[in-house]
Amino acid sequence: MNDNSIGVQAFHQRELDAGRFLLQRCGDCGRHVYYPRECCPHCGGTALEWKTPGGLGTVHAVTTVRRKPADGGDLNVSLVDLDEGVRLMTRIENLAPEAVRIGLRVQARVQVKDGRGLVLFDAIEGAAA
Numbered sequence: 669m670n671d672n673s674i675g676v677q678a679f680h681q682r683e684l685d686a687g688r689f690l691l692q693r694c695g696d697c698g699r700h701v702y703y704p705r706e707c708c709p710h711c712g713g714t715a716l717e718w719k720t721p722g723g724l725g726t727v728h729a730v731t732t733v734r735r736k737p738a739d740g741g742d743l744n745v746s747l748v749d750l751d752e753g754v755r756l757m758t759r760i761e762n763l764a765p766e767a768v769r770i771g772l773r774v775q776a777r778v779q780v781k782d783g784r785g786l787v788l789f790d791a792i793e794g795a796a797a
């Protein structure tokens with residue numbers, strides 16, 4: 669499903685825009701790669717394949733960006749470690765910003781807004797207890 673006529677980052681964004689979240693996995697060392705690259709950052713291999721991740725992850729770090737209510741209010745920015753072993757900067761959407769905690773289990777989803785896809789996460793119910 670790779671398309672060599674465009675770069676890997678453009679391919680990744682095009683898939684996101686279509687509502688699909690894909691991760692690269694290195695066929696040489698077996699590790700996952702994110703953000704998309706031409707070569708594996710772990711072993712230098714080029715046998716990168718696109719895979720659909722399970723989408724489950726854990727909040728590694730959390731920040732609240734303070735904004736005026738007129739600008740949409742406070743915004744959560746989190747680093748999430750996917751179970752596949754990669755880290756994403758993202759937002760946890762279904763909790764108030766101050767309720768997001770390190771260690772929270774979260775589930776990825778793709779939000780397409782104005783034709784542009786973005787990976788966001790929702791807390792899994794009960795995981796915060």
Ligand SMILES: [Zn+2]
Binds near residue numbers: 699708711
């Ligand atoms: Zn590798």
